[in-house]
Amino acid sequence: DSGVTQTPKHLITATGQRVTLRCSPRSGDLSVYWYQQSLDQGLQFLIQYYNGEERAKGNILERFSAQQFPDLHSELNLSSLELGDSALYFCASSFGTGGDGELFFGEGSRLTVL
Amino acid sequence: GENVEQHPSTLSVQEGDSAVIKCTYSDSASNYFPWYKQELGKGPQLIIDIRSNVGEKKDQRIAVTLNKTAKHFSLHITETQPEDSAVYFCAASKGNTGTASKLTFGTGTRLQVTL
Numbered sequence: 001d002s003g004v005t006q007t008p009k010h011l012i013t014a015t016g017q018r019v020t021l022r023c024s025p026r027s028g029d030l031s032v033y034w035y036q037q038s039l040d041q042g043l044q045f046l047i048q049y050y051n052g053e054e055r056a057k058g059n060i061l062e063r064f065s066a067q068q069f070p071d072l073h074s075e076l077n078l079s080s081l082e083l084g085d086s087a088l089y090f091c092a093s094s095f096g097t098g099g100d101g102e103l104f105f106g107e108g109s110r111l112t113v114l
Numbered sequence: 115g116e117n118v119e120q121h122p123s124t125l126s127v128q129e130g131d132s133a134v135i136k137c138t139y140s141d142s143a144s145n146y147f148p149w150y151k152q153e154l155g156k157g158p159q160l161i162i163d164i165r166s167n168v169g170e171k172k173d174q175r176i177a178v179t180l181n182k183t184a185k186h187f188s189l190h191i192t193e194t195q196p197e198d199s200a201v202y203f204c205a206a207s208k209g210n211t212g213t214a215s216k217l218t219f220g221t222g223t224r225l226q227v228t229l
Binding site: 002004033035041042043044045056058071083090092100102103105106108 | 118145146148150155157158159160163165197203207216217218219220221222
C-alpha cells in the first residue's frame with residue numbers, strides 16, 4: 001500500500017460528459033502529480049501541484065484541469081470527454097518539489113468513455 | 115523536452131535467467147534515473163534509482179548501470195523469479211534544480227518469467 005488513495009477505481013461514461021477524479025496523497029507529501037496511461041503506452045505526465053500551487057505542466061489538454069486543495073488532496077477534471085480519453089489515470093505524491101525522489105503512486109482510476 | 119526510449123517492449127525469460135532492459139535519454143542535463151515496476155492492477159513502484167554521479171548501483175538481484183556519455187542506462191535482473199513478471203518503466207529527470215522537474219517515463223517493458 002503506497003498510502004496514495006484514488007477514487008473512483010473505475011468509471012464508465014459517455015462522450016461529451018465531464019468527470020472528476022480524486023486523489024489523496026500520502027500523509028506529509030506536499031506534491032501531487034497526475035499521469036495518464038493509455039493502452040500500450042507509457043506514463044504521460046499531465047500536471048504537478050506543490051502545496052496548492054501548480055508546479056509543472058505536461059501534455060495536459062485544455063479540456064482537462066486540476067487543482068490541489070488546502071488539505072492537499074487533488075482533483076483532476078476531465079470535460080467534453082472523447083473516446084480517446086479512455087485510459088488509466090494515476091495520481092502520485094512526493095514530499096519535495098523536484099523530480100529526484102521517489103514518487104508514490106495510487107492504484108489508478110480507470111476511465112472508459114463509450 | 116526530454117525523450118526516453120525503452121527497449122525491448124516485451125521480454126520473456128526462463129526462471130533463473132537474467133533480464134536486461136535498456137533505455138536512452140535525450141537531455142544531457144538529466145541527472146536522475148529511476149526504475150519503476152508495475153504489477154497487474156497496481157500503480158508503479160520504485161525499485162531502484164541512480165544519479166548521474168554514479169555509474170552502477172546494486173540492490174540484491176537488481177542492478178542499474180548508467181553511461182552518461184552515451185546517454186543510456188540499463189536495468190539488470192539476475193536469477194529471475196516468477197514474481198519479477200511485471201511491466202518495468204525507466205524514467206529520467208533533471209532532479210531538483212529549484213524549478214519544476216518532471217519525470218519523463220519510457221514506454222515500458224513487459225517482462226514475463228516462465229517456469
